[in-house]
């Protein structure tokens with residue numbers, strides 16, 4: 001099996017109410033940059049291929065090409081209007097394995113083509129689910145929630161994968177994700193078994209990409225690309241799930257309403273209920289909205305139901321898994337400053353952190369670091385503000 005069984009980066013595009021979410025253009029931008037370097041290094045001509053599913057969606061192809069796609073393969077069908085996982089999985093897998101499509105993209109390599117080389121999905125609520133089911137269909141692996149990607153040649157010796165012998169894995173996608181509370185990078189590789197006794201391929205090398213981490217390329221209205229229609233095979237069996245009505249539930253937390261946002265994290269642990277009430281008082285003084293770190297949304301501490309249902313909820317999470325904010329003032333109390341949290345608040349104009357641990361990474365992200373426990377610091381801040389009647 002040669003490497004040229006695989007080619008191109010396929011980017012799965014996701015529409016919400018017929019519109020492109022920003023992560024789509026970010027993925028295309030990253031794919032474009034990776035592939036430009038790849039083609040130079042390996043003297044090849046592989047393509048960025050966008051997969052677009054929906055109903056009346058062809059006109060979106062132009063935007064995708066302007067943002068880096070060489071080809072857009074679109075499937076237009078009334079049954080694809082809303083994302084139904086079973087149907088989307090089937091159609092994306094059909095496109096990924098389709099030899100006719102592959103021939104249209106690169107006729108010179110059509111005979112060898114088996115599957116895409118790499119495949120990207122957005123790591124949002126739809127993409128996280130869809131990526132896993134598509135990769136089951138394509139019988140390969142998936143790295144989820146990735147925020148750094150590189151392509152390189154890696155020399156590896158592994159008891160099973162390489163039968164204990166050193167093997168060079170060319171064109172390997174190194175997929176990085178922050179783990180262990182965001183303080184350690186994990187590199188995930190999806191490698192073929194090259195051991196003759198258990199030979200097996202693992203392509204496409206695939207991942208879901210965290211929104212907001214990669215830059216789109218500058219759109220170029222003169223970029224050339226090709227748009228190809230794909231006619232999916234959808235049978236009765238696939239149509240068992242029907243969407244009868246659809247309603248987007250709007251967040252009740254409006255971070256744009258306020259100039260100031262106060263977030264709290266696991267540092268509330270010693271007196272959770274009391275500390276949250278203190279934070280409420282400070283928020284009142286500052287006319288601020290209240291945010292939380294991701295672990296708080298998992299309700300890690302026992303507090304009254306009214307506090308828990310108001311604050312310990314996903315809607316208030318700041319970071320890669322929640323909201324991106326840019327207030328005039330951001331106060332982080334009891335928050336360590338993991339990179340996923342920082343990603344959500346780094347555009348704040350002025351940042352104050354309250355934390356007893358001077359070595360917390362949040363110290364590097366703030367304009368004022370108040371070393372101390374929130375139980376001691378917040379009452380003093382409130383007292384001082386009341387004296388000065390300070391209102392933002």
Ligand SMILES: Cc1cc2nc3c(=O)[nH]c(=O)nc-3n(C[C@H](O)[C@H](O)[C@H](O)COP(=O)(O)OP(=O)(O)OC[C@H]3O[C@@H](n4cnc5c(N)ncnc54)[C@H](O)[C@@H]3O)c2cc1C
Nearest residue numbers: 181182265266267293294319320321334335336340341374
């Ligand atoms: C894929 C993925 C996505 C993620 N997405 C997000 C995300 O969107 N948002 C997010 O926030 N996290 C996210 N995380 C989790 C993230 O990695 C961290 O685990 C999390 O942000 C840590 O939360 P924390 O700061 O509340 O807790 P900790 O890291 O436990 O920090 C608690 C802090 O409180 C301080 N403290 C202790 N006592 C007090 C006191 N009395 N007063 C004041 N401070 C005190 C401590 O010194 C410490 O710095 C994600 C993780 C993964 C793997």
